[in-house]
Amino acid sequence: MLSSECRGGRFSPSRASQFLDVLNDCNLLDMGAKCLRFTWYRNQRGVVLAKRLDRAVCNVEWQAMFPEAYVENLCMVYSDHCPILLRRKGSRDKAQDRPFRFQAAWATHKGFERIVREAWGRSTPTLANGL
Structure with missing residues (x-):
């Protein structure tokens, strides 16, 4: 979506603009993310490409219902994509709410x-x- 969400390779302003248009047309907001900056990595001829391809979106009503919610980009394991995790503040403190x-x-x-x-x-x- 932003050129800062891309390292290496080509950034396409027109495709990013189209994606923003879709979000706007659907009244959706990008929730942002904590932890890792990028969610996709690929080694191409010795150059590491990295992009933020995976993201969580919500509408204003959902954000008002869950104002404490936030997204974490987790470390990748078996894929070239990092999993994303939606959290709500305080859930880390309770053992039963910790993710498996x-x-x-x-x-x-x-x-x-x-x-x-x-x-x-x-x-x-x-x-x-x-x-």
């Missing part, structure tokens, strides 16, 4: 499949409880 974060190393544990099967087999948990 899967550690890729867990999948290498020799009892991983058995542990997961047993955990999910105990009851019919919600996705959050199962995780």
